[in-house]
Amino acid sequence: MYRKIMVPIDLAHLDVLEPSLATVADLARHYDAEICYVGVTATQPGSVARTPEEYQQKLDAFADERAKVHGQPVSTRTITSPDPVADLDDLLIDAIDDVGADLVVMPTHPPKHLDVLMPSHGGKVATHTDVSVFLVRPAKQ
């Protein structure tokens, strides 16, 4: 049913991603889909990488690690932005079409009042694309 799953990755906060990565692996195996890991990074040096090239390498390495876990084909895309905090949602929405994904899986936080002022990235992406979006919330204690 799904052929290509896009998974936005924040290499600086991999701990937050953990539950959604397992979901991605299960889904990909179930549908025998390719997974495209997308990273958005600043053009300026950051905590993960000091150049966009270095970020791309780290993302590739990450994708290879994941491929060993789930065995599905992987690809990566690094998107650079001079102001990633502000541009993130729009860049991800554009990336869905660019990579030709038919499903997006990304982690998000439980709804909170602050979302009215600053919507969650997952929520924003889901409302601005016509492909299916699977938002993975942290497991309930």
Next chain:
Amino acid sequence: MEKNPQDEGPQEQPSEGIPAPEGPANLIDTDYVIGQDNITASPMGINLDLHGKVFTFSSLVILFFVILTLAMQDQMEPIFNSMFSFLTTNMGWFFLLGANVFVILALVLIFTPMGRVRIGGANATPDFGYAGWFAMLFAAGMGIGLMFYGVSEPLGHYGTAMGGISMGEDGLRTDWAPLGGAEGDQAGAISLSMAATIFHWGLHPWGAYAIVGLSLAIFAFNKGLPLTMRSIFYPILGERVWGWPGHVIDILAVFATLFGLTTSLGIGATQAAGGLEYLFGIPSGDTTLVLLILGITLVALGSIMLGVDKGVQRLSQLNMALALLLLLFVIFVGPTLMIATGVIENLIGYVTHLPALSNPFGREDANFSQGWTAFYWAWWIAWSPFVGMFIARVSRGRTVREFLTAVLVVPTLASVVWMTAFGTTAIDQVVSSGITEVQDAALELQLFTMLEYLPLTAITSFVGIVLVIVFFITSSDSGSLVIDSITAGGKVDAPKPQRIFWALIEGALAIALLLGGGLAALQTAALTTGLPFTLVLLVGCYAIVKGLMSEPRA
């Protein structure tokens, strides 16, 4: 091209043993990981990611100065004032000398092979198109001043130049004329006053911005160091730059930027309110001022939420378009022919008078060279961390030659045209029509008074006020981005609430100082940072040359 094995964020596991990037730039080998000294927290669901020491200490220093100024305004103001007049009187030569060094280095670099180095590595592509890039450079760098001094400064210098030299009893000059003045010589006075104005708005301010911007851009985009002031010092301090020497530089930069912005916001609101009262009879009381600051802060907030690309860039472009409209209007409705020939004449006049005006030593026109020039230089240099950092941030993908041309040469030419258009029109009103109201008006109202003698006053004055306000917004939003990035240890992807915090602090401080008094005093305090930053910039000159030498040339 080295890459350190420890060069990874603390939380990431899978990236060990990754080969060094094969980029075309020449990274500096350091153990420092951007954000390693940061503290992260999420109170009430709001994520924070801040440099512990820089954020805490700069907040404390800011709080301390605000409380001190509010509580003991009468005692603090004279202290700040005498500090600053000491600086301009005794250190004026240092400002003038430093500024000359910046301009000469920047000009020379355009023509050396180092000009071919590309910011962000040989294969980097520009983040912004020419129009948006230039609009942002200009709006952040000058903007508001052109609105206020475009009319008043040429007129002021013209008046003092015509007045000629007067000696006090102690043998010192008491007049404020530039150089030797031009007593009774109308043409000479016009030429001298325009040259002096362009001098203050031309190569020298942009030279300071260019040095900070270029050194930061090279050390961030090509050398992989964080985008914060301390990185300039890496060639001198080495790894020590990540400790207290670096913290102090960053805290100083936050101080200068925040107080520079806050006090200009307060003073600017006063002037905008004055304009509103003059034009529309809206009372310029505290309510109007507070509403103006709230409005400016709100729009700035919206702009930084939208980010550099969709917020700051678009606002800057709007700004440029409005400014261009007003400029064209003045050119066509004012003495068009005089302005057209004036541009060339003033450019020649600027170049002719430049050596004498920029001479740091043995000046006889102490009032002018210290009261005007040194004051301006301190001002531009105090602003240079903010403008320079913002310029650096948006300049990735440009070559050094492109960068310097766009930051140094083009704005200077723009200043020449702007000052000529507004200055010539104003002086012409005095000389040809004998109108003295403009000269007699309060400084902040001179632009509007001049527009009153041109057609369509209501529209142009309204555009003028809108421009003043939009210029403030573009300064406020880029300033908040810069402060946020410095206090986040050079991270540009720190959580959004932090930049909102700084924009709100700016507005709140401006209101507090406006109602409680002490704006002018704090602005003076911010100006005194011009002295340490002159040193920082001189180091920047060394860093640029050192950094560029080791870069591959495109």
